[in-house]
Amino acid sequence: MTDTSRDAKPSWSRATLAAQALGHTDPVTKAVVPPLHLATTYLRDPDNAYRSGFIYGRPDNATVRDTEAVIAALEEASAGAMLFASGSTAATACFLALDPGDHVVASAVMYWALRKWLLTEGKRLGLDVTFCETDDLRQLEAAVRPGRTKLVWVETPSNPLWTITDIAAAAGIAHRAGARLAVDSTCASPYHTRPLTLGADIVMHSATKILNGHSDAIAGVLAGARDDEYWQRLAAIRSGQGGIIGPFEAYLLQRGLKTLFVRASAQARAAQDLAERLSAHPHVARVLYPGLPQHPGHAVAARQMENGFGYMMSIQVRGGEQAAIATAARVELWKRATSLGGVESLIEHRGSIEGPDTPCPLDLLRLSTGIENPDDLHADLDQALRAAHG
Ligand SMILES: Cc1ncc(COP(=O)(O)O)c(C=O)c1O
Numbered sequence: 001m002t003d004t005s006r007d008a009k010p011s012w013s014r015a016t017l018a019a020q021a022l023g024h025t026d027p028v029t030k031a032v033v034p035p036l037h038l039a040t041t042y043l044r045d046p047d048n049a050y051r052s053g054f055i056y057g058r059p060d061n062a063t064v065r066d067t068e069a070v071i072a073a074l075e076e077a078s079a080g081a082m083l084f085a086s087g088s089t090a091a092t093a094c095f096l097a098l099d100p101g102d103h104v105v106a107s108a109v110m111y112w113a114l115r116k117w118l119l120t121e122g123k124r125l126g127l128d129v130t131f132c133e134t135d136d137l138r139q140l141e142a143a144v145r146p147g148r149t150k151l152v153w154v155e156t157p158s159n160p161l162w163t164i165t166d167i168a169a170a171a172g173i174a175h176r177a178g179a180r181l182a183v184d185s186t187c188a189s190p191y192h193t194r195p196l197t198l199g200a201d202i203v204m205h206s207a208t209k210i211l212n213g214h215s216d217a218i219a220g221v222l223a224g225a226r227d228d229e230y231w232q233r234l235a236a237i238r239s240g241q242g243g244i245i246g247p248f249e250a251y252l253l254q255r256g257l258k259t260l261f262v263r264a265s266a267q268a269r270a271a272q273d274l275a276e277r278l279s280a281h282p283h284v285a286r287v288l289y290p291g292l293p294q295h296p297g298h299a300v301a302a303r304q305m306e307n308g309f310g311y312m313m314s315i316q317v318r319g320g321e322q323a324a325i326a327t328a329a330r331v332e333l334w335k336r337a338t339s340l341g342g343v344e345s346l347i348e349h350r351g352s353i354e355g356p357d358t359p360c361p362l363d364l365l366r367l368s369t370g371i372e373n374p375d376d377l378h379a380d381l382d383q384a385l386r387a388a389h390g
Contacts, residue, residue: 006069014190015261017073021254024066036251037062059239063247067254071211071221074190074257075203079224079231082238083245083253087186087206090220092117093243094182094202097233098150100126105143106153107134109161111184111206112354134165135297137173144177152177155184157301160314160350160366161359162187162288164297167304171199180230186210187312187340191264192305196225209341210311212256213263217249263343263371268308270377271369275313277378283323283385285363289313311369312340314350319389321362325349326388328365333372333380340368345377 007023017023024034040057044050054060064083071081084090091114095104106118108131118129132143134154144152152174156165167183174181182202183195189210195203205211207219224231238244245253268291275289290301291309301309317324328336334347351362369377 008073014074018070018257018260021066021070021258022073034063034066034251034254036247038247057247058242058244059235061244061247061250063254064245064250067245067250067257068221070254070257071190071205071207072223074260075223076194076197077203077223077225078196079227081221081223082234083207083250084220084222084238084243085245085249086218087111087204087208087220088114088117089238089241089243090204090206090222091184092121093222093234093237094151094153094204095122095127096125096237097230098125098127101128102126102150103128103130103145103148104151104153105130105132105134105140105149105179107155107158107163107165108132109158109163109359110153110155111159111186112350112358112360114184133163134170135163135300137166137169140165140170140173144173144179146177149174149177149179152179152181153184154181155186156193157187157290157297157310157312158184159187159312160288160364162290162295162297162310162312162314164290164295164301164304166300167193167195167198167200171201174201175199187310188305189260189264189310189341191261192268192307192310194306196223198304201225201230207253208339210264210267211260211341212253213260213341213343214252214256215339215342215344217252217256219245219249219253264311265307266371267311267369270371270374271311271313271367272308273374274367274369274378274381278315278381281382281385283318283327283389284315285318286316287313288315288364312366313369314364314366316361316363317365317385317388319363321349321351323388324363324365325352327381327384330384330387331380332384333376334367334384340366342368343371345370345372347381 042054068081180201
């Protein structure tokens, strides 16, 4: 799906590729910013051919291709990247591409709405889904069924406990069983982790989050290690269902990607600083952040993540659920809202969203660290925690 005709040099680092959208300049106007192509239909040549490569806007779009090319470069994806209307559209396409009766293994701790989809729609489609703690490789090994498991779905770091799954080891287990490994890398982003280079077959992102980074576009993406039959099936599903991202959202996403590396760097530094300070806070029982040595996934994270440990963490508030909700009620700088990965810091009581069957402790507040001054972020949480505890 990716048009690779750009001016990027092989020596350019991924930060440079992102900043310059692969060195794109418009061939006609020489504009340094790629254009926004809104057309839904394209002229057919008089001899009935479509030499431009474009026919209709549902299977394909030039702005979408431009943005896909950037993400493919960042993920080092040989098959390219495919943009979808949302992270959920991208993720569910991976399961819709399977056959009834296929066995799937998925992380027990994962984005709750996708877990719910697997338990309801996935079941209706005839998928046989086993959830297990994929950070425990013995559990994963026991969960796969050689010859029957077709997809292992891993989210790392995973919502909202930030458990870390060893991608290279999970890929080995999946491949030995004859399955593909797909990684939801939303909370790592290509700045911190490159799952395909670690052996994954598919990387998925909710591009709504840090890839776009400005909380103003819903988007999803898959990046593939191989242009094989499964990848073509994903393309057919996107085209057949009209799951493609809109051109304007693709344009916004490409603009967001230009600053991904500086945003992700600042957000990870702020998150690490905050996690360390909150670990010593009298009203915080526990900080869940893979950058802390006491986090159970720290050693694996230190090996498979680059440039820090990401922008997401959770805190468990002393005093339980009501103290957690009261803390969230008293913040003034943090925004009390769902979602994550934007430049503005967000706080959320996840238990209120995820419902009764969640593995999320009820005293947990999820924090998405933005680019504000870390001292301001800490001061606001500190005053909210103190106010909530009277
Ligand atoms: C880790 C993760 N994966 C997938 C999704 C779904 O993405 P979207 O909301 O873009 O459909 C989300 C959304 O919050 C998420 O946090």
